[in-house]
Amino acid sequence: MPVLEKFAQYDAEMQALIAEVEMISPSVVTTMGRRSFLKLAGLAGGGLVLAFNLDTRSAKAEMAATGDAANTELNAFVRIAPDNTVTVYSKGPEIGQGIKTAFGLIIAEELDADWKTVKVDQAAINPKVYGYQGAGGSTSIPRGWDQLRQAGATARAMLIAAAAKQWNVPVSECTASESTVIHTPSKRKLTYGELAKAAAAQPVPDVAKVPLKTRAEYKLLGKRYTGVDNLKVVTGQPLFGIDVTMPGMVYANYTKCPAVGGKVKSANLDEIKKMPGVLDAFVLEGTGSPAEVMPGVAIIAKTTWEAFKAKAALKVEWDESSASKDSLTQAAAKAKELGPNLPTPAVNIGDVDAAFAAGKVVEAAYDYAMVSHQQLEPEVTTGWWHDGTMELWTPSQQSDRGLGQVTKMLNLPEDKVIVHQTRAGGGFGRRLANDYMCEAAAIAMKVNAPVKLQWKREDDFAHDMFRVGGYHFLKGAVKDGKLTAFQQHLVTFSADGSRPVSGGARSNNSFPVDIAPNVRYAVSLMPLQIPCGPWRAPTDNTQMFVIGSFLHELSVAAECDHVTFLLDWLARPLAPPPSGGPPQDPSRTFNPTRAAGVVKLAAEKSGWGKKLPPGHGLGIAFGFSYGGHIAEAVELSVDAKKKITVHKITVAADIGPIINLSSAENQAQGGAIDGLSTAMGLEIGVEQGRIQETNFGDYPILRMRSAPPVEAHFIQSDFRPSGLGEPCLPPLAAALGNALFAATGERVRTMPFKRAGYTI
Amino acid sequence: MPFQLTINRKPRSVDAPADMPLLWVLRDVLDLKGAKYGCGIGACGACTVLMNGEAVRSCQIPVSAVKGNITTIEGLAEEGKLHPLQKAWIDLDVAQCGYCQGGQILSAASLLAKNPHPSDADINAAMTGNICRCATYNRIRAAIHQAAGDSATKEGGSHAGA
Numbered sequence: 001m002p003v004l005e006k007f008a009q010y011d012a013e014m015q016a017l018i019a020e021v022e023m024i025s026p027s028v029v030t031t032m033g034r035r036s037f038l039k040l041a042g043l044a045g046g047g048l049v050l051a052f053n054l055d056t057r058s059a060k061a062e063m064a065a066t067g068d069a070a071n072t073e074l075n076a077f078v079r080i081a082p083d084n085t086v087t088v089y090s091k092g093p094e095i096g097q098g099i100k101t102a103f104g105l106i107i108a109e110e111l112d113a114d115w116k117t118v119k120v121d122q123a124a125i126n127p128k129v130y131g132y133q134g135a136g137g138s139t140s141i142p143r144g145w146d147q148l149r150q151a152g153a154t155a156r157a158m159l160i161a162a163a164a165k166q167w168n169v170p171v172s173e174c175t176a177s178e179s180t181v182i183h184t185p186s187k188r189k190l191t192y193g194e195l196a197k198a199a200a201a202q203p204v205p206d207v208a209k210v211p212l213k214t215r216a217e218y219k220l221l222g223k224r225y226t227g228v229d230n231l232k233v234v235t236g237q238p239l240f241g242i243d244v245t246m247p248g249m250v251y252a253n254y255t256k257c258p259a260v261g262g263k264v265k266s267a268n269l270d271e272i273k274k275m276p277g278v279l280d281a282f283v284l285e286g287t288g289s290p291a292e293v294m295p296g297v298a299i300i301a302k303t304t305w306e307a308f309k310a311k312a313a314l315k316v317e318w319d320e321s322s323a324s325k326d327s328l329t330q331a332a333a334k335a336k337e338l339g340p341n342l343p344t345p346a347v348n349i350g351d352v353d354a355a356f357a358a359g360k361v362v363e364a365a366y367d368y369a370m371v372s373h374q375q376l377e378p379e380v381t382t383g384w385w386h387d388g389t390m391e392l393w394t395p396s397q398q399s400d401r402g403l404g405q406v407t408k409m410l411n412l413p414e415d416k417v418i419v420h421q422t423r424a425g426g427g428f429g430r431r432l433a434n435d436y437m438c439e440a441a442a443i444a445m446k447v448n449a450p451v452k453l454q455w456k457r458e459d460d461f462a463h464d465m466f467r468v469g470g471y472h473f474l475k476g477a478v479k480d481g482k483l484t485a486f487q488q489h490l491v492t493f494s495a496d497g498s499r500p501v502s503g504g505a506r507s508n509n510s511f512p513v514d515i516a517p518n519v520r521y522a523v524s525l526m527p528l529q530i531p532c533g534p535w536r537a538p539t540d541n542t543q544m545f546v547i548g549s550f551l552h553e554l555s556v557a558a559e560c561d562h563v564t565f566l567l568d569w570l571a572r573p574l575a576p577p578p579s580g581g582p583p584q585d586p587s588r589t590f591n592p593t594r595a596a597g598v599v600k601l602a603a604e605k606s607g608w609g610k611k612l613p614p615g616h617g618l619g620i621a622f623g624f625s626y627g628g629h630i631a632e633a634v635e636l637s638v639d640a641k642k643k644i645t646v647h648k649i650t651v652a653a654d655i656g657p658i659i660n661l662s663s664a665e666n667q668a669q670g671g672a673i674d675g676l677s678t679a680m681g682l683e684i685g686v687e688q689g690r691i692q693e694t695n696f697g698d699y700p701i702l703r704m705r706s707a708p709p710v711e712a713h714f715i716q717s718d719f720r721p722s723g724l725g726e727p728c729l730p731p732l733a734a735a736l737g738n739a740l741f742a743a744t745g746e747r748v749r750t751m752p753f754k755r756a757g758y759t760i
Numbered sequence: 761m762p763f764q765l766t767i768n769r770k771p772r773s774v775d776a777p778a779d780m781p782l783l784w785v786l787r788d789v790l791d792l793k794g795a796k797y798g799c800g801i802g803a804c805g806a807c808t809v810l811m812n813g814e815a816v817r818s819c820q821i822p823v824s825a826v827k828g829n830i831t832t833i834e835g836l837a838e839e840g841k842l843h844p845l846q847k848a849w850i851d852l853d854v855a856q857c858g859y860c861q862g863g864q865i866l867s868a869a870s871l872l873a874k875n876p877h878p879s880d881a882d883i884n885a886a887m888t889g890n891i892c893r894c895a896t897y898n899r900i901r902a903a904i905h906q907a908a909g910d911s912a913t914k915e916g917g918s919h920a921g922a
């Protein structure tokens with residue numbers, strides 16, 4: 001298969017991946033269906049262990065097959081031991097979004113456990129038992145919410161039943177608190193540890209009959225908790241993928257063609273093999289897919305440094321006949337040509353032209369650069385081929401998917417690939433792809449020892465799955481202070497010539513398709529052979545900059561206060577939900593009341609309408625992203641050299657009930673500052689198919705001196721919680737641009753803002 | 761080549777190429793994983809350690825140039841007693857992914873050793889070499905002030921849940 005076809009195939013996989021990650025309908029998260037809890041008996045140490053399965057049959061088969069306690073235990077959700085400790089197994093990866101602590105808290109809440117006795121361990125990768133085990137689309141919490149609450153409540157019911165039996169009293173006279181069952185009339189008490197063995201002998205109740213708490217009954221959720229691994233983090237204990245070590249381990253680096261799709265013609269392998277510390281060097285043909293293994297040269301050495309040093313001396317002649325020749329400067333010129341020529345619209349609602357004729361028309365062109373993930377831990381995976389088994393240790397965001405990819409790539413039986421997930425030094429969507437895992441597996445097949453594949457930072461720049469750039473040509477009309485018509489022409493990139501590259505464009509029925517009573521939305525495509533993929537809040541991270549800024553242009557044209565304009569706009573009648581497709585989860589669909597709530601809160605907390613210090617500008621924007629309703633306000637001032645000082649960012653969010661207030665604030669602050677960092681200064685250039693940036697020296701991620709205070713406020717509601725890893729990023733860029741306009745009268749229609757001469 | 765180093769107050773002898781950066785000597789030779797690789801060019805601070813109390817980027821110091829005591833994040837707590845910065849970091853739940861935080865804490869430790877009550881401007885100057893890709897800067901600043909005993913803050917987490 002020629003490279004280009006493989007490349008389009010990779011993009012199709014990424015598109016399917018985003019759809020899969022984002023697709024959580026009520027049927028996925030609420031109905032129990034065939035799921036049930038399973039009590040695991042006969043474990044080392046005894047006690048009550050509950051496993052939870054999507055399919056009871058496969059779980060039973062699993063137990064029969066493994067038979068031994070240690071393995072079976074790994075399939076558990078929660079374990080209550082005779083020493084009174086409660087162990088929760090976190091099925092998803094911790095990438096900085098705080099789920100390990102949150103998962104523990106959710107179970108502990110329903111279990112009425114004493115939080116001090118709760119320990120959270122990482123679960124094994126076993127999609128047959130746990131179902132989806134990735135972390136993407138801010139879905140870990142909404143997906144796990146019911147499952148985890150039910151696990152806690154079920155265990156609690158069994159502990160209470162065991163106590164009631166021991167005391168020979170009705171269950172209804174017993175209650176639980178802080179890992180203790182209390183017989184209310186007699187005040188007798190038994191701890192969970194004392195009850196663990198007896199509870200394990202109780203039948204597992206029907207989950208549908210186990211009551212769950214209401215928000216008012218929460219004792220743990222909604223307060224502040226420090227992360228369960230924080231002691232290890234601050235004392236430098238090995239937690240991350242890069243920290244994996246084992247006896248006899250060797251180190252690898254892998255060099256690919258700087259232009260995607262190039263193949264190895266020749267390389268100075270003999271010279272490299274003679275270098276100090278180098279154990280081997282070889283060429284991999286690869287599978288031709290950027291999501292797996294592209295052709296390249298592996299260097300195996302005694303230490304990481306010796307592998308890196310040899311890489312610097314590596315000379316490869318590349319066959320670039322089918323490699324990327326992309327140039328983003330040429331693409332920008334082409335986009336400008338395409339802009340005015342509107343193709344057949346993909347969305348056409350009402351009569352746009354009539355509304356344009358009847359209202360005040362505003363036209364504007366927006367664009368934004370390609371950007372890179374650059375999670376702080378460079379890509380790394382350790383692989384060990386032994387006893388006919390490929391064993392991998394990886395900080396992937398989607399190890400379960402990686403397991404499948406490696407199994408297929410190496411053509412191994414299903415049970416001959418074992419994947420261990422480590423803590424990840426950031427993800428931001430980069431680690432939804434498992435290319436580094438596939439590379440490590442392919443390299444480990446040829447090395448007679450455990451081998452740690454370590455990318456250099458420069459490899460992370462050259463071979464990311466980028467957030468694609470785009471060009472928007474907008475036209476809107478306002479009449480009597482209302483938005484009456486909206487036309488959007490998006491010029492973006494495509495891998496297959498038929499649809500935008502993954503992460504490049506919103507779906508045709510996603511927010512805000514019904515932005516106005518009359519809407520026209522069209523897309524033009526330009527070819528691109530650079531891998532692109534999900535980047536924190538895919539599509540929203542750019543769409544909301546464009547929409548949020550343009551709405552402000554329209555309110556200015558309408559001579560309307562922007563908050564008034566936004567509230568009025570949010571209260572507009574919405575188009576009926578698209579027919580067909582999965583049922584909509586009301587917790588994850590756009591809700592005008594929730595939207596208005598956060599806009600009002602952000603306005604109030606940012607001091608909207610109050611007198612600002614001289615030279616200050618205040619901007620506000622709303623975003624709906626991955627189930628979260630978020631409004632953000634930015635207050636800034638600008639000096640004569642166009643240097644921006646951001647005085648304060650205000651975040652107002654409605655993501656349902658808050659699980660860990662500390663972590664929620666941290667995510668809101670991180671998302672907003674990441675939004676600021678990216679909007680101000682981040683840009684990836686591509687010429688001759690080569691990424692122009694190589695390291696942090698030319699990719700100015702925002703630092704302490706430019707980090708403004710971020711205040712986070714939450715509206716807690718009874719909707720199912722949505723995640724917070726992503727949704728606080730998208731509104732920031734528009735709030736920033738709107739504030740800049742308020743302060744200077746200049747509208748910035750390009751990201752990063754440094755292109756317009758601004759610095760921070 | 762053999763080198764005699766002092767790591768976390770203990771003598772350690774290592775055999776490594778003279779130009780191998782201290783970062784990789786710590787990680788791959790001495791199995792101390794606290795210093796992290798982030799960029800290899802001195803631009804991110806993930807590899808920060810203390811050399812005689814001064815924050816340095818261990819990716820930029822060849823093992824042959826190491827002089828005096830090296831303190832890594834594993835050695836900041838003395839005799840099992842956490843440094844006030846480590847306590848503040850836990851108390852305020854600073855970390856997200858946590859990858860940068862060992863380096864952040866050591867940069868802050870070097871700052872506090874010279875300037876026990878740093879201003880925001882002092883913190884900016886001392887901490888700007890440490891990238892936090894997760895952008896936990898608000899909390900890092902608050903934790904430094906708290907460790908210096910300079911401000912009470914409502915920010916962050918507490919283990920008991922308050």
Ligand code: FES
Pocket residue numbers: 796797798799800801802803804805806807808817818819820
């Ligand atoms: S790894 Fe040393 S400064 Fe980045």
Ligand code: FES
Pocket residue numbers: 096376425426855856857858859860861891892893894895896
């Ligand atoms: S906590 Fe992730 S890089 Fe700082």
